Amino acid sequence: xxxxxxxxxxxxxxxxxxxxxxxxxxxxxxxxxxxxxxxxxxxxxxxxxxxxxxxxxxxxxxxxxxxxxxxxxxxxxxxxxxxxxxxxxxxxxxxxxxxxxxxxxxxxxxxxxxxxxxxxxxxxxxxxxxxxxxxxxxxxxxxxxxxxxxxxxxxxxxxxxxxxxxxxxxxxxxxxxxxxxxxxxxxxxxxxxxxxxxxxxxxxxxxxxxxxxxxxxxxxxxxxxxxxxxxxxxxxxxxxxxxxxxxxxxxxxxxxxxxxxxxxxxxxxxxxxxxxxxxxxxxxxxxxxxxxxxxxxxxxxxxxxxxxxxxxxxxxxxxxxxxxxxxxxxxxxxxxxxxxxxxxxxxxxxxxxxxxxxxxxxxxxxxxxxx
Numbered sequence: 001x002x003x004x005x006x007x008x009x010x011x012x013x014x015x016x017x018x019x020x021x022x023x024x025x026x027x028x029x030x031x032x033x034x035x036x037x038x039x040x041x042x043x044x045x046x047x048x049x050x051x052x053x054x055x056x057x058x059x060x061x062x063x064x065x066x067x068x069x070x071x072x073x074x075x076x077x078x079x080x081x082x083x084x085x086x087x088x089x090x091x092x093x094x095x096x097x098x099x100x101x102x103x104x105x106x107x108x109x110x111x112x113x114x115x116x117x118x119x120x121x122x123x124x125x126x127x128x129x130x131x132x133x134x135x136x137x138x139x140x141x142x143x144x145x146x147x148x149x150x151x152x153x154x155x156x157x158x159x160x161x162x163x164x165x166x167x168x169x170x171x172x173x174x175x176x177x178x179x180x181x182x183x184x185x186x187x188x189x190x191x192x193x194x195x196x197x198x199x200x201x202x203x204x205x206x207x208x209x210x211x212x213x214x215x216x217x218x219x220x221x222x223x224x225x226x227x228x229x230x231x232x233x234x235x236x237x238x239x240x241x242x243x244x245x246x247x248x249x250x251x252x253x254x255x256x257x258x259x260x261x262x263x264x265x266x267x268x269x270x271x272x273x274x275x276x277x278x279x280x281x282x283x284x285x286x287x288x289x290x291x292x293x294x295x296x297x298x299x300x301x302x303x304x305x306x307x308x309x310x311x312x313x314x315x316x317x318x319x320x321x322x323x324x325x326x327x328x329x330x331x332x333x334x335x336x337x338x339x340x341x342x343x344x345x346x347x348x349x350x351x352x353x354x355x356x357x358x359x360x361x362x363x364x365x366x367x368x369x370x371x
Contacts, residue, residue: 028090028135032170032342034071035091040102041076047152048095048143049074055159056093056166060341061282062299063312067341069163077103087134091166095143097151108144120144126154129165139169167345174349178202195221196360197240197327200353202227205236209265218242222265232335234343236350237265243326246294246319251285254296254317257328266332268304275332278303278310291355294319299344302332312340314347322358329354 030036035056043049052072059066070091077083083103086092096105098120109117112128119125128142141162145151155162182203192198209224220241227234239261255277262275277283283300298315313332320327331347333340 023132023136025136026088028138029088030090031071032173032345033339034073034089035093035166036086036089037072037074038086038092038094038104038107039074039076039096040100040104041074042102043096043148044074047148048097048145048155051152051155052093052095052143055155055162058159058163062284062301063340063344064281064301064310065340067339070166083107090135090138091169092138092140093143094140095151097147098144099146105144108142111142112144121146123150126151127158127162137173139166141165170345171349171352174346175353178346178349192357195240196323196325196357198355198357199238199329200350201225202350209237222261224265231337232333234331234333234335235266236329236331237261238327238329240325240327242324243319244324246321246326249294249296249317249319249326251296251298254285254298254315254328255283258298258315258330261328262302268307268309270306273304273306275302276305277301290316290318290352293321293356297348309334311335312344312347314344314351316351316354318354318356320356320358323356323360325356325360327354327356 037049037052039046039049056070057068057072060069075086077086094104094108094111096102096108098105098108098117111130112120116125116128123146126143126145130140130142132138133140143151143155145154179200179202184201184203184205187207188198188201205225205227207223207225209222211223212219212221214220218241220239222237222239224235224237226236239257259276266275268274278301281301283298285296285298287294287296289295296315296317298313298317300313301310302313303310311332311334313330315328315330317329318327319325329351331351333343333347335343
């Protein structure tokens with residue numbers, strides 16, 4: 001079977017090379033959040049399979065209901081026809097010890113070069129992501145190790161890297177899907193001209209609050225947008241102000257500021273109710289570099305004080321050192337009957353379209369407002 005597989009791989013590579021002017025292959029199929037795991041059926045309860053369930057199927061603690069990171073479907077194949085069917089899925093993991101005699105192990109060896117196979121056998125490498133290998137927009141991960149137990153350990157030790165790799169791919173897909181339906185380019189351009197920042201705005205979001213105010217002697221800006229639908233209320237807010245530096249910004253400062261802004265601006269139907277962080281639930285903040293700027297992404301659960309409401313939120317805090325402005329963006333949702341994992345990833349996709357004009361000066365805002 002290995003020789004047949006190697007021939008099919010060679011033919012595929014030739015086909016892709018011939019079509020280098022553009023990828024005209026069919027698009028991979030499958031649902032967002034679904035991962036098909038190709039593995040020999042005798043290994044569905046192996047240590048490797050369990051490590052995959054813990055890693056890719058582990059519970060997301062920062063979303064109400066704690067959904068799995070991904071929905072895993074374990075599949076085997078005994079014929080090339082069945083393999084061709086499995087190849088069509090958008091998210092694929094192919095996993096087997098390198099020394100196995102199964103069809104899945106044969107497939108992995110056929111896809112790896114001799115040098116890479118040597119690295120696997122010697123324990124130097126175990127994970128190999130392939131982009132658009134069989135179909136367009138496909139995420140394929142080959143996982144192989146010296147033995148079942150070794151491969152399971154390697155997967156567990158690299159859990160964050162492996163899952164982040166696929167989550168980033170899903171976010172890219174959501175970005176395309178969201179804005180293919182339409183976006184408010186004129187509104188985004190207007191904000192860029194008058195405020196010096198922009199974000200791609202989906203076609204049916206409505207701008208509500210847009211205000212400038214002074215607090216503690218400092219000029220601050222706040223803007224909200226909403227996408228109210230029956231049983232699926234989504235909102236976005238944005239706060240920004242001048243700041244000499246961001247050395248004091250950390251997870252605690254971000255959550256304190258978020259809570260303050262939510263209490264002031266995101267109120268419930270009752271006079272004493274407002275949105276705040278559900279600190280009895282896990283929340284996570286990651287620091288990274290975003291478009292060259294210091295940034296923090298916070299994921300967690302909000303709750304409504306004095307009311308039985310809660311939902312997920314995604315917050316992005318960015319400090320533009322050149323224009324000396326600190327930005328805080330947040331998406332949130334209340335939709336008890338919907339898959340919140342899907343919307344959180346959509347929020348993460350939309351919030352990452354944010355861009356600050358690092359050359360921005362207040363004089364530009366004054367000129368724009370006079371036009």
